[in-house]
Amino acid sequence: MQTSQPGLRERKRAETRDRLETAAVTLVLKNGLEHATLDAICEAADVSTRTFFNYFDSKEDAILGLRDSAITDESMAALLADHEGADPVELTVRLMFGVLNPSINSSTLFKSRMKIVKLHPQLLGRMANQMQRMTEQLTNAIRPILRSAPEFANEDVAETDLSVEVMLSLCSGATRAAVKEWATKGNQAPLAAVEQRAIELVRNTVKRIK
Amino acid sequence: MQTSQPGLRERKRAETRDRLETAAVTLVLKNGLEHATLDAICEAADVSTRTFFNYFDSKEDAILGLRDSAITDESMAALLADHEGADPVELTVRLMFGVLNPSINSSTLFKSRMKIVKLHPQLLGRMANQMQRMTEQLTNAIRPILRSAPEFANEDVAETDLSVEVMLSLCSGATRAAVKEWATKGNQAPLAAVEQRAIELVRNTVKRIK
DNA sequence: GCGTAAACGTGCACGCAGTGCAATAATTCA
DNA sequence: TGAATTATTGCACTGCGTGCACGTTTACGC
Numbered sequence: 001m002q003t004s005q006p007g008l009r010e011r012k013r014a015e016t017r018d019r020l021e022t023a024a025v026t027l028v029l030k031n032g033l034e035h036a037t038l039d040a041i042c043e044a045a046d047v048s049t050r051t052f053f054n055y056f057d058s059k060e061d062a063i064l065g066l067r068d069s070a071i072t073d074e075s076m077a078a079l080l081a082d083h084e085g086a087d088p089v090e091l092t093v094r095l096m097f098g099v100l101n102p103s104i105n106s107s108t109l110f111k112s113r114m115k116i117v118k119l120h121p122q123l124l125g126r127m128a129n130q131m132q133r134m135t136e137q138l139t140n141a142i143r144p145i146l147r148s149a150p151e152f153a154n155e156d157v158a159e160t161d162l163s164v165e166v167m168l169s170l171c172s173g174a175t176r177a178a179v180k181e182w183a184t185k186g187n188q189a190p191l192a193a194v195e196q197r198a199i200e201l202v203r204n205t206v207k208r209i210k
Numbered sequence: 211m212q213t214s215q216p217g218l219r220e221r222k223r224a225e226t227r228d229r230l231e232t233a234a235v236t237l238v239l240k241n242g243l244e245h246a247t248l249d250a251i252c253e254a255a256d257v258s259t260r261t262f263f264n265y266f267d268s269k270e271d272a273i274l275g276l277r278d279s280a281i282t283d284e285s286m287a288a289l290l291a292d293h294e295g296a297d298p299v300e301l302t303v304r305l306m307f308g309v310l311n312p313s314i315n316s317s318t319l320f321k322s323r324m325k326i327v328k329l330h331p332q333l334l335g336r337m338a339n340q341m342q343r344m345t346e347q348l349t350n351a352i353r354p355i356l357r358s359a360p361e362f363a364n365e366d367v368a369e370t371d372l373s374v375e376v377m378l379s380l381c382s383g384a385t386r387a388a389v390k391e392w393a394t395k396g397n398q399a400p401l402a403a404v405e406q407r408a409i410e411l412v413r414n415t416v417k418r419i420k
Numbered sequence: 421g422c423g424t425a426a427a428c429g430t431g432c433a434c435g436c437a438g439t440g441c442a443a444t445a446a447t448t449c450a
Numbered sequence: 451t452g453a454a455t456t457a458t459t460g461c462a463c464t465g466c467g468t469g470c471a472c473g474t475t476t477a478c479g480c
Binding site for chain 1: 427428429430431432
């Protein structure tokens with residue numbers, strides 16, 4: 001009889017959160033966003049509506065599976081350490097997938113969520129918000145590296161920082177496109193391939209611009 | 211005694227919308243987002259709360275000054291006609307500024323809004339939503355042009371379309387960066403210069419990537 | 421095991437955003 | 451001026467989200 005690492009409390013908590021997330025996704029798919037009320041979700045997950053807000057800040061967060069944690073500074077550092085020496089684009093795309101990875105892999109819900117977002121673009125707002133925060137963290141993490149990268153040598157610091165932002169936008173666009181392609185083709189391709197594809201998209205596009 | 215082009219009704223309507231927008235922006239700046247209630251905004255603008263929703267779909271829309279109209283297909287076509295022959299990046303950036311132009315120029319509120327958004331990132335969500343719609347329209351408008359552009363000759367159509375998306379993302383990042391730079395420096399620089407700057411940012415970044 | 425402290429779940433009351441409906445008032449146009 | 455159109459408003463109602471207080475469950479040292 002082996003006791004699991006995390007205590008009972010934490011296990012129960014994770015379970016409840018899972019129930020809430022799946023209830024939210026399921027009900028939205030079944031009844032549409034407006035008819036999937038908090039009450040309904042909570043009833044399906046068997047918690048009080050009051051308790052719901054111990055887990056999520058809003059209905060949307062539960063549907064999208066957004067957690068407070070998201071990215072810690074340590075996980076970011078770990079990701080960075082994993083990719084030392086890669087060139088800027090590769091590094092950036094890899095970091096993005098590193099961040100996305102958990103939510104894509106650990107969950108059968110991912111594709112349901114993509115479907116939901118396509119059906120209810122209102123949710124894009126909240127999602128973009130999250131993306132923005134992630135991008136900011138990435139930008140902050142990458143900035144010092146690029147400042148000392150050969151590509152950006154002999155360059156004004158302020159100018160470099162602006163370029164970093166622009167490059168982030170470029171890479172996130174490619175990442176989005178690659179993931180979209182992957183999802184619509186219903187591929188079972190491993191994430192690594194999608195990652196590679198995103199990098200390729202950046203290179204192809206850049207090549208065409210000049 | 212000259213009668214103005216639009217009838218009394220339309221003038222009043224425009225006036226009321228203006229009052230609501232300025233009241234919303236002013237109150238948010240004064241009291242913060244959460245304390246600027248609908249009631250307060252409507253009282254300041256001297257309309258009933260029920261009437262508010264004849265003008266905007268949500269409180270956020272009033273604060274951000276988002277209108278239903280946004281971009282019509284004709285205005286888009288006009289913009290396109292203005293920039294025939296430009297290369298892809300130039301074309302894209304110009305179109306973006308063409309769309310942004312009205313909201314930046316026609317309003318003392320623009321900088322207030324930037325301040326508000328910085329103070330209350332929650333609003334970014336709604337804004338990103340709008341941006342997304344704009345970007346989609348732009349993508350649709352530009353796609354056929356790029357398909358037949360020399361840069362994308364001898365290329366799979368699907369692949370070209372993906373590249374268009376990525377390029378759009380690149381250009382919107384540069385646009386955002388350029389506008390931000392312009393706003394923070396408190397510059398009175400003409401929009402044309404900002405536009406040029408955005409294009410420059412694209413070129414510089416691309417050059418560095420390879 | 422036992423008792424205490426901390427974390428969690430819950431009910432209740434409340435405020436604010438947003439919508440449908442039906443009555444009223446203002447604008448337009450013939 | 452009178453009829454048609456459109457805007458404004460009040461009212462009632464739903465749903466989301468929060469603060470608070472209270473009871474219950476889990477953790478932890480002894």
